[in-house]
Amino acid sequence: MLSRRRIDWVIYAAFIVLIMVFPLIMDSFWLNRLAKYLVFGMLGIAVALSWGYAGILNLGQGLFFGAGAYMLAMSLKLASTTSLQQGSDKPVPDFMLWNAEPGAKTELCCINKASFLWLPFQSQWFGVAMALVLPVLIAFVLGSIVFRKRISGVFVSIITLALVLLVRLIMIDAQPVTNGFNGLTDLGWFKLGEFEFDPYVVPTYYLIAISLSVVLVLARLLVETRAGVILQAIRDDQNRARYLGFDVPAYQTFFFAVSALIAGFAGMLYVIVSEFASPTFMDLSFSITMVVWAAVGGRASILGACIGAILINMISATVSETEGFAEAWKAIIGLVFVLVVLYLPRGIAGLAHDLIDRFVARRTPDRTRALRVNGASSQLAE
Amino acid sequence: MLEVLFIGLSLGSILLLVALGLAITYGAMGVINMAHGEMVMVGAYVTVLSGLWLGTNIFVAIPLAFIVTALLGLLIERVVVRKLYGRLLDTLLATWGIAILIQQAVRLEFGLSFLGIHIQGLGPGLQNVSVPEILQGTLRIAGADINRYRAFIIVVTAILALATWFVIYRTVAGTQVRAIIRNPKMAAACGIDVTRVNALTFAFGSGLAGVAGVMMSGFKTVFPDMGTPMVVDGFLVVVMGGVGSLLGSVFSAGILGEINGLVAAATNDILARAVVFGVVIAIIVLKPKGLFALKGR
Numbered sequence: 001m002l003s004r005r006r007i008d009w010v011i012y013a014a015f016i017v018l019i020m021v022f023p024l025i026m027d028s029f030w031l032n033r034l035a036k037y038l039v040f041g042m043l044g045i046a047v048a049l050s051w052g053y054a055g056i057l058n059l060g061q062g063l064f065f066g067a068g069a070y071m072l073a074m075s076l077k078l079a080s081t082t083s084l085q086q087g088s089d090k091p092v093p094d095f096m097l098w099n100a101e102p103g104a105k106t107e108l109c110c111i112n113k114a115s116f117l118w119l120p121f122q123s124q125w126f127g128v129a130m131a132l133v134l135p136v137l138i139a140f141v142l143g144s145i146v147f148r149k150r151i152s153g154v155f156v157s158i159i160t161l162a163l164v165l166l167v168r169l170i171m172i173d174a175q176p177v178t179n180g181f182n183g184l185t186d187l188g189w190f191k192l193g194e195f196e197f198d199p200y201v202v203p204t205y206y207l208i209a210i211s212l213s214v215v216l217v218l219a220r221l222l223v224e225t226r227a228g229v230i231l232q233a234i235r236d237d238q239n240r241a242r243y244l245g246f247d248v249p250a251y252q253t254f255f256f257a258v259s260a261l262i263a264g265f266a267g268m269l270y271v272i273v274s275e276f277a278s279p280t281f282m283d284l285s286f287s288i289t290m291v292v293w294a295a296v297g298g299r300a301s302i303l304g305a306c307i308g309a310i311l312i313n314m315i316s317a318t319v320s321e322t323e324g325f326a327e328a329w330k331a332i333i334g335l336v337f338v339l340v341v342l343y344l345p346r347g348i349a350g351l352a353h354d355l356i357d358r359f360v361a362r363r364t365p366d367r368t369r370a371l372r373v374n375g376a377s378s379q380l381a382e
Numbered sequence: 383m384l385e386v387l388f389i390g391l392s393l394g395s396i397l398l399l400v401a402l403g404l405a406i407t408y409g410a411m412g413v414i415n416m417a418h419g420e421m422v423m424v425g426a427y428v429t430v431l432s433g434l435w436l437g438t439n440i441f442v443a444i445p446l447a448f449i450v451t452a453l454l455g456l457l458i459e460r461v462v463v464r465k466l467y468g469r470l471l472d473t474l475l476a477t478w479g480i481a482i483l484i485q486q487a488v489r490l491e492f493g494l495s496f497l498g499i500h501i502q503g504l505g506p507g508l509q510n511v512s513v514p515e516i517l518q519g520t521l522r523i524a525g526a527d528i529n530r531y532r533a534f535i536i537v538v539t540a541i542l543a544l545a546t547w548f549v550i551y552r553t554v555a556g557t558q559v560r561a562i563i564r565n566p567k568m569a570a571a572c573g574i575d576v577t578r579v580n581a582l583t584f585a586f587g588s589g590l591a592g593v594a595g596v597m598m599s600g601f602k603t604v605f606p607d608m609g610t611p612m613v614v615d616g617f618l619v620v621v622m623g624g625v626g627s628l629l630g631s632v633f634s635a636g637i638l639g640e641i642n643g644l645v646a647a648a649t650n651d652i653l654a655r656a657v658v659f660g661v662v663i664a665i666i667v668l669k670p671k672g673l674f675a676l677k678g679r
Contacts (some may be wrong), residue, residue: 057471151670154414154470158621159666165614166659194415284614286476289576295475327506334482341476342465 001125007356012220012303020206028200035199035208035273037313040293042212042266044309045219047294048261048302053223054252055152055235060160062288063167064135064260066281068267068302070171070184071134073277074118075127079188091122093187095179110178124191128268135264136257143253150249153236161284183278190272199273208269215262219302222258233253292333297347298339304349311348314369384526386647387640393533393638399597400612401619401631402546403590407420409615409626410583413463414474418616419609420484421451421588424594426604427488430509434502439514440600444538447592454484456587457583465520467566467580481609489606509604517600535597542590547628549586559583563626618662624672634673638662 024029041166043065050056053183077083083091096111096371104111108118120126142163170180178184189196197204222228231251234241242248271277282288290309297308316333342345398399400422407415425447432446456479466473490496491504503509515536520527550556558579561569570576594612602608619638623630638658646654665673 057474090386145667148616149664151667155470157474158617159663161419161614162618162659162663162666166656166663169652169656169659173650173656190454216631284610291475291476327486328493328496331483331486331490334486335507337479338462338476338483341479342462343474382435 004353004356004360005194007304007360008220011352012216014181016216019209019212020207023202024203028202031205032200032273033317034314035205036095036270037129037310038208038319039266039270039273040290040309040313041306042061042215042269043263043290044293044305044307045215045302046266047261047290047299048299049219049223049262049306050256050299051291051294052300052305053228053235053303054231054259055346056252056256057154057157057162057291058256058259059157059284059287059291060162060164061263062282062284062287064139064263065267065270065286066164066167066171066277066279067134067138068131069271069277069281070178070267071121071131071264072124072127072190073184073187073271074121075124076190076197076271076275077184078118078122078166078185079124079191080186081188082186083188093118093179093184096176096180099176105242108160114174115260117177124382131264131268132263133263134268135260139257139260140253143256147249147256150238159298160285164287165284166168168279171279171282178279181279183276184281185278187271187275187277188239197272199275201222204273208273211265211269215265216303216306219258219262223302224232227254229249248377292337295347296336296353299347301349301353304352308348315332385528386643388526388528388532389647390640390643391636392529392639393642394534394636396594397615397619397639398632399535399539399594400591400616401623401635402603402628403587403627404613405586405617405623405628406546406559406590407584408620409606409628410559411463411580412467412470412473413584414470414477414617415587416477416613417458417481417484418477418588418591419611419613420481421455421591421605421609422595422598422612423488423606423609424451424454424484424599425592426511426602427504427509427595428593429511429591429596429599431503432606433511439663440511440517440596441514443596443599444593447476447596448589451592451595452585452589456457456581456585458588459584463584464577464581465534481613485606485609500543506606509560509599511599511604513600516557516577519594526604531600532602538597542585542593543628543632546590551626555579602673611658612645618659622662622665622672627672630672631676660665 019062022034025036043061045352047058050058050061075092082094085094090107092106092108093112096115097106100106100111107115108122116211121130122212142159146159151159170181174180177359189198191197195203223231230241234246234248234251238248267281288348293309294305295308296312297306298304312326312333316329319329344351346353400418403421404415404418407413407418418549421678429440429443432443433440436442445496458477460663462476462480463473468478473587487493488504488676491499494501495505513531515529520529521533526591548556558574561572561574562576562579566576576610579646598604598612619635620631622638623632623634641661642654642658645657
């Protein structure tokens with residue numbers, strides 16, 4: 001039978017196949033770019049999950065992305081060759097030395113007051129673990145407080161927005177440990193055993209593409225579970241769900257944390273392909289831009305939001321190559337966004353669903369007729 | 383110490399200047415207008431352009447900017463915002479799109495730069511406004527040196543806040559606006575033309591942003607992106623003060639301004655802003671309805 005759910009899965013499969021065959025037709029420069037956009041697609045998934053399914057418009061998703069990015073970037077910074085050329089046998093980030101007090105010992109433990117925080121990041125896997133744990137931890141604590149107090153709607157948006165800006169300022173201010181405005185650059189490559197993930201080779205692309213596919217499928221399966229359905233009930237009417245006896249804050253916090261985990265994971269992958277981490281990840285405009293991607297793609301569709309993010313970025317990269325058109329493109333994005341909110345609130349995915357529904361509806365009469373004929377004939381046989 | 387408090391007061395008045403318009407559009411209409419910062423920017427550009435092309439000073443720019451941004455606000459309400467009443471988060475997103483459009487319109491000189499036409503005072507670059515001589519230098523009050531321009535901002539903000547209070551609480555239109563804040567449907571049932579009042583309210587709020595822009599242009603560089611951080615500050619003030627409460631906005635702007643000034647004097651500007659964000663988060667978490675919550679039904 002051709003149910004809508006089955007069509008959905010066919011489309012998911014088609015998308016995954018599509019991103020898997022890209023390396024066959026693209027050069028390494030574009031592949032690296034595309035890998036970044038796939039990471040943004042993952043951010044689209046995170047936004048769709050918290051906004052579309054949980055009804056929580058998080059305007060500070062960049063916080064989780066940034067946390068994931070910085071955690072891995074710290075490890076990769078220590079793995080970089082520049083960190084080994086600072087006159088010590090142990091790695092020390094170059095920027096710490098530039099700003100070191102005269103006479104300070106060139107070692108991570110004590111080159112400045114807070115540099116000891118970097119010590120465990122000498123192990124890459126500690127960085128990876130932290131990139132996943134830290135966003136979840138922040139989201140869990142924040143969610144527990146905010147959702148237990150029954151804060152909802154725009155107030156959650158404002159809190160998340162203020163929080164991401166707060167953290168951004170602290171990161172900039174803590175210049176000796178974070179390199180402030182400049183962020184962490186000159187990173188080493190991510191290693192898996194002996195293999196080094198050069199950002200411009202095909203295996204790195206596959207690392208991202210496979211990660212995205214896994215996240216995509218898992219997120220889709222997650223919203224189909226009982227918990228996912230309850231979450232949507234909460235989104236539609238919090239009080240009703242509460243009176244029905246569901247622990248509303250627990251569901252909200254859980255999905256908020258899952259969304260944070262995905263965003264953190266995306267941040268970590270972004271560092272692997274882009275080789276830097278900077279406070280711009282926590283700019284307000286970046287967090288809102290993610291929401292824009294999801295809105296254009298379809299806020300209530302996981303794949304839609306993901307495709308929205310990838311498409312917008314691919315188009316803007318192509319268009320921006322034409323000189324002078326980059327600024328005009330921004331204006332077009334602004335216009336598209338207004339139009340989408342006004343006339344296409346469910347985004348591209350909503351449009352696609354309507355088309356599929358029409359397609360399915362057209363087929364259905366045939367099938368029921370066929371059933372009726374079958375039923376009649378079986379009755380005759382009796 | 384007095385000087386620090388004064389700086390705090392002037393920071394607070396700048397916050398209030400931006401927040402006044404938002405307090406009206408958000409509080410009264412339930413519209414999160416992310417383009418509010420761009421209204422401030424447009425107001426600043428009106429000052430730049432009127433100085434360059436008309437040779438007028440900042441005092442003339444104030445009414446001019448009010449008219450220009452109020453008309454722009456009216457246009458935005460008619461074309462976009464009107465269709466989104468009751469969809470709070472969607473207004474946030476749509477007006478973000480509008481904000482980008484306005485920014486790019488200024489940056490690209492309304493698209494004329496593609497034709498090779500350049501308008502002096504527009505474009506992606508930085509602009510500066512020279513302040514009339516009366517507003518330069520410092521005043522000595524009670525043994526403290528006080529910057530004249532900052533004092534001017536405080537005065538203008540006080541006048542605008544009083545004018546807004548008068549309009550909202552002492553005029554017929556203001557009574558209608560307050561009725562709509564409480565209950566739009568009931569207001570409509572009582573014969574208030576909600577559509578029209580909403581349009582005018584939005585225009586008034588935008589006009590206030592325009593005046594804020596004129597004041598900003600006197601001590602900040604004017605450029606197309608200048609509005610974004612302001613709209614954030616403005617929202618924090620409004621939400622912390624309590625949505626729909628003018629008095630709440632006045633108080634929270636004062637409190638945040640003083641906190642900003644004091645922390646900045648003790649440490650640095652970046653940390654001061656961080657502390658302000660922290661305070662706002664704590665207050666929203668503790669009192670989600672804001673310091674001066676409106677007791678509606």
